[in-house]
Amino acid sequence: MLRAAADWWFTPMPDARVRVFRVVIYLFVVYDVLFIHNIAANHAHTGELYRPLEIAELLSLPQPTPVLITAVQWTLIASCLLSAAGWFPRVSGTIAFLAYFEWCIMSFSYGKVDHDRIALLVALAVLPTVGRALAADRTLSAAAGWALRCVQVAVIATYFLSAFAKFRFGGFDWANGATLVRAVFRRSTVFSEWMLDVPWVLHAGQWAILLMELSAPVIFLVALRWRYAMVGMFVAFHIATYMVITIVFLPHTICLVLAFLPTEKLVWWARDRFAALRGGRTGTAPPPGGAAAGAAPSASPSAPAAAAPAEGG
Amino acid sequence: MSPPAPSPSADDTGAAPAPPETGAAAATAEPRGLSRTGRALRLVACTVCLALLTFGTFFWDDFHFPFGPFRMYSTRNDPNGTIQVAILQGRTESQDWHDLPFHPDITGVNRAEVEGQIPLFEADPDRLSVIADAMAAQQPHLEPLTGVRLINRYHLLEERRLNGHRDDLIAVWEAP
Numbered sequence: 001m002l003r004a005a006a007d008w009w010f011t012p013m014p015d016a017r018v019r020v021f022r023v024v025i026y027l028f029v030v031y032d033v034l035f036i037h038n039i040a041a042n043h044a045h046t047g048e049l050y051r052p053l054e055i056a057e058l059l060s061l062p063q064p065t066p067v068l069i070t071a072v073q074w075t076l077i078a079s080c081l082l083s084a085a086g087w088f089p090r091v092s093g094t095i096a097f098l099a100y101f102e103w104c105i106m107s108f109s110y111g112k113v114d115h116d117r118i119a120l121l122v123a124l125a126v127l128p129t130v131g132r133a134l135a136a137d138r139t140l141s142a143a144a145g146w147a148l149r150c151v152q153v154a155v156i157a158t159y160f161l162s163a164f165a166k167f168r169f170g171g172f173d174w175a176n177g178a179t180l181v182r183a184v185f186r187r188s189t190v191f192s193e194w195m196l197d198v199p200w201v202l203h204a205g206q207w208a209i210l211l212m213e214l215s216a217p218v219i220f221l222v223a224l225r226w227r228y229a230m231v232g233m234f235v236a237f238h239i240a241t242y243m244v245i246t247i248v249f250l251p252h253t254i255c256l257v258l259a260f261l262p263t264e265k266l267v268w269w270a271r272d273r274f275a276a277l278r279g280g281r282t283g284t285a286p287p288p289g290g291a292a293a294g295a296a297p298s299a300s301p302s303a304p305a306a307a308a309p310a311e312g313g
Numbered sequence: 314m315s316p317p318a319p320s321p322s323a324d325d326t327g328a329a330p331a332p333p334e335t336g337a338a339a340a341t342a343e344p345r346g347l348s349r350t351g352r353a354l355r356l357v358a359c360t361v362c363l364a365l366l367t368f369g370t371f372f373w374d375d376f377h378f379p380f381g382p383f384r385m386y387s388t389r390n391d392p393n394g395t396i397q398v399a400i401l402q403g404r405t406e407s408q409d410w411h412d413l414p415f416h417p418d419i420t421g422v423n424r425a426e427v428e429g430q431i432p433l434f435e436a437d438p439d440r441l442s443v444i445a446d447a448m449a450a451q452q453p454h455l456e457p458l459t460g461v462r463l464i465n466r467y468h469l470l471e472e473r474r475l476n477g478h479r480d481d482l483i484a485v486w487e488a489p
Contacts, residue, residue: 006356009356010346010347012345051433053376054376055377055378101379104379105378110422110426111425112423112425112426113375117379118379129355139344139345142347142352143345143351146347146355146359153363157366158383161370162383164371164382165370165382166386168371168384169384169387169388170387171389174387176392177390177391178390178391179389179390181392185396185398186396186398196475199474202473
């Protein structure tokens with residue numbers, strides 16, 4: 001049983017999915033630190049509110065200054081761009097992880113910790129362990145499987161463990177409280193204002209959220225078709241949350257989609273279609289000057305649909 | 314397209330892995346494994362991290378990021394209690410007390426950050442001067458603040474419906 005559990009962590013998955021993951025997630029991190037989560041830059045003027053996290057104290061990390069914040073930011077951006085381009089993925093990816101970790105520590109040392117970053121941090125930590133991965137490569141590897149599995153577990157743990165945080169901080173009667181009333185009141189939108197006049201909707205919503213969180217690990221037990229349906233359910237939940245209270249777990253949602261869904265199929269399909277359009281070379285060899293230098297050649301145009309051996313859910 | 318023949322699995326369901334693809338891809342169809350050391354190190358890493366995350370869920374707090382609890386919206390509001398909202402107000406030479414926006418680009422902080430440090434502001438009201446300094450640095454074209462105050466506004470609930478509010482002054486800072 002232990003052996004089976006260990007093997008589950010190393011279920012081979014396509015290296016190509018790792019490649020897709022890298023491109024998207026590293027570019028997202030660049031966008032995040034420049035436009036979404038540039039809070040650290042603003043904290044250059046609120047140094048007196050700095051309250052270091054435990055890990056900052058353990059590692060004796062310095063208090064953020066404008067110089068340090070800028071240095072970390074641009075180190076992060078440079079390493080992410082290199083990683084997205086596939087240049088020295090182990091080194092650049094490791095630097096990106098360390099820089100983003102420091103970025104988070106700096107940002108969260110002013111009284112507010114964002115809880116949608118764990119899956120992203122895990123992704124940044126494990127992606128460099130895969131080494132070189134090409135989009136056209138149809139090889140499966142245990143390294144890719146482990147990395148993607150770690151992100152999958154981090155995503156599902158976010159849901160599952162948050163239910164227990166509700167029990168811990170809100171009590172077992174959390175679902176019968178008025179937490180969503182508070183949330184909607186503080187951050188209402190045109191889609192949610194009416195709910196304050198129909199409070200049973202929010203009451204029912206709390207029960208639905210708790211049940212969804214507690215049942216999240218089921219995703220690893222069901223067949224692929226149902227797994228994809230659950231991914232869709234989680235994505236719909238996050239879209240609804242954004243519409244109702246303008247909170248979006250964007251990095252978490254991106255990791256959810258990229259780790260669970262067979263994104264490599266889209267890439268393979270696109271590459272095969274492109275090759276076919278370029279003169280009938282149906283993917284038996286890479287197109288001239290194609291990006292997949294050294295990549296394994298694909299089979300027939302129908303191969304992407306037939307092959308995908310390891311959905312790796 | 315014929316369905317793949319059963320063989321040891323490369324998918325999550327524990328079924329047999331699909332057969333190698335046809336064509337040149339067959340040469341690279343065999344999954345690449347990991348060394349025993351590589352597997353061991355990876356298993357130890359994920360076991361330790363999961364253990365810390367689980368422990369943190371029950372015994373730690375945000376302070377222990379990244380292994381703190383996922384406590385977003387975990388506190389329970391009494392359906393007949395109150396909803397607490399922090400209000401930041403400022404005044405200038407020419408303008409009386411007015412609401413200030415919680416925005417990193419304006420006041421240098423967001424609402425959640427201020428609410429997370431309310432006890433500290435209550436213990437040392439002079440910390441509110443940070444808001445005035447941040448605003449002066451980030452919005453120099455605006456009239457400088459001569460006072461900042463932090464208020465807890467309690468919106469009253471009756472069976473989950475809003476029913477009025479009351480304000481509690483937390484801290485006040487006035488420029489010397």
